[in-house]
Amino acid sequence: MTNPGGAGGVTIGDAAKASGVNAKLIRYYESIGLIPQAGRTASGYRVYSPAEVNVLRFVKRARSLGFGIEQIQTLVGLWRDRSRASAEVKQVAQAHIDALEAKIAELAAMRDSLRELADACHGDDRPDCPILRDLAGP
Amino acid sequence: MTNPGGAGGVTIGDAAKASGVNAKLIRYYESIGLIPQAGRTASGYRVYSPAEVNVLRFVKRARSLGFGIEQIQTLVGLWRDRSRASAEVKQVAQAHIDALEAKIAELAAMRDSLRELADACHGDDRPDCPILRDLAGP
DNA sequence: CCTTGACCTTCCAATCGCTGGAATCACCAT
DNA sequence: ATGGTGATTCCAGCGATTGGAAGGTCAAGG
Numbered sequence: 001m002t003n004p005g006g007a008g009g010v011t012i013g014d015a016a017k018a019s020g021v022n023a024k025l026i027r028y029y030e031s032i033g034l035i036p037q038a039g040r041t042a043s044g045y046r047v048y049s050p051a052e053v054n055v056l057r058f059v060k061r062a063r064s065l066g067f068g069i070e071q072i073q074t075l076v077g078l079w080r081d082r083s084r085a086s087a088e089v090k091q092v093a094q095a096h097i098d099a100l101e102a103k104i105a106e107l108a109a110m111r112d113s114l115r116e117l118a119d120a121c122h123g124d125d126r127p128d129c130p131i132l133r134d135l136a137g138p
Numbered sequence: 139m140t141n142p143g144g145a146g147g148v149t150i151g152d153a154a155k156a157s158g159v160n161a162k163l164i165r166y167y168e169s170i171g172l173i174p175q176a177g178r179t180a181s182g183y184r185v186y187s188p189a190e191v192n193v194l195r196f197v198k199r200a201r202s203l204g205f206g207i208e209q210i211q212t213l214v215g216l217w218r219d220r221s222r223a224s225a226e227v228k229q230v231a232q233a234h235i236d237a238l239e240a241k242i243a244e245l246a247a248m249r250d251s252l253r254e255l256a257d258a259c260h261g262d263d264r265p266d267c268p269i270l271r272d273l274a275g276p
Numbered sequence: 277c278c279t280t281g282a283c284c285t286t287c288c289a290a291t292c293g294c295t296g297g298a299a300t301c302a303c304c305a306t
Numbered sequence: 307a308t309g310g311t312g313a314t315t316c317c318a319g320c321g322a323t324t325g326g327a328a329g330g331t332c333a334a335g336g
Contacts, residue, residue, distance in 0.1 A: 011312080011313075012312090012313075012314095013311095013312060013313080022294085022295085023312090023313085024294080024295070024296085025293085025294065025295085027314090027315095028293080028294070028295090032293095041302095043301085043302055043303085043313085043314095044301085044302085044313080044314065045302080045303095045312090045313060045314080046313085046314090054274065054275070057274075057275050058273050058274055058275070061272070061273050061275060062273050063293090064248075065248050065251060065252055065273075066245065066248040066252075068292080068293090069292080069293075075270070075273065078270065079270045079273065079274065082265055083265055084265055085262065085263040085264065085265060086259050086260060086261055086262065086263075086264055086265060086266060086267035086269075086270075087261045087262055087263060089259065089267045089269050089270055090256055090259045090261035090267070090269065091261075093252055093255065093256045093259070093269050094256055096252060097249055097252050097253055097256060100245050100246075100248055100249040100252070101249060103245055104242055104245050104246055104249065107204065107238050107241055107242050107245070108238075108242055110202075110203050110204040110238055111235055111238040111239060111242065113203060114203055114231055114234060114235050114238070115235055117231065118228055118231045118232055118235060121224050121227065121228045121231070122224060123224055123225045123228035123229075124223065124224065124225055125223040125224075125225060126223065126224055127220055127221055127222055127223060127224060128224060129224035129227045129228070131224075131227050131228065131231050132213070132216065132217045132224075132227055134199070135196050135199050135200050135203075135213065135217065136192065136195075136196055136217065137192070137195050137196070137199060149283075149284075150283090150284075150285095151282090151283065151284080160323085160324085161283095161284090162323080162324070162325085163322085163323070163324085165285090165286090166322080166323070166324095170322095181284085181285095181330080181331060181332085182284080182285065182330080182331090183283090183284055183285080183331080183332090184284085184285090201322090206321080206322090207321075207322075
């Protein structure tokens, strides 16, 4: 059974290789309903069509851009339905950009505070340290 | 029992208010060994000394700077042991700054890619969208 | 004294996005 | 047959919290 399911269908391992999504992760995605339940061979192996592999690639790329699972559900839906307005897609993307900006700002604030403290810390074998003094509070 | 345990000891609720760390979170910190087990009244209530409340404040501030629990363990240890060299503290801080930088860079890369795509998306009611085209891959 | 209500206790579960392991079964080669 | 690889299921854990349920305790008021 080198060609499960017939028309270009592949097993989960090959789908994983082709999409870059771990086989285990594919099953997880199915279990949470991000992707529909895959077809099965007579013996129970999952079968993936090229189109389904494309969905996996889509998911992988979206994850690499930091989209959450729920947002990806939306995006896949918009992708499947070609008649959808691009405004909706842009809105989802913009919301995510805003979230990224917020997170970046948060981390940058931490970094700045810490860098200031670290710069003020002489960092030799003397015990006194502005970092600990700051953490210990006023 | 307005003054559990005698010498300035307070209940978990007051320790929470005084430190800014949620009571539930205090119990969690104790359960994972970040802070030592608190003393107890005869009836089993946890009792916190002013010094212990200070530790909680320390933890809170360190968390707000994004330090992980394990790093905070180290920092608390260094804080308690006043004879420790500041170099050690600075090293922990620097490692965390580096981690923050890496995370920021990762998120900024996502943001930049996404912003480029969003800018190229006209965002009206036409269905064609560069964002989806990118996600769908080459 | 008894109730009310605010507080405390413990334990268990969910979050998010995976990742790992264990036990079992299916396939293909020799 | 036997071995090796890959498939299946389920269960559990990561980090750092947050939530809820079920029950014990305290101080005050009627």
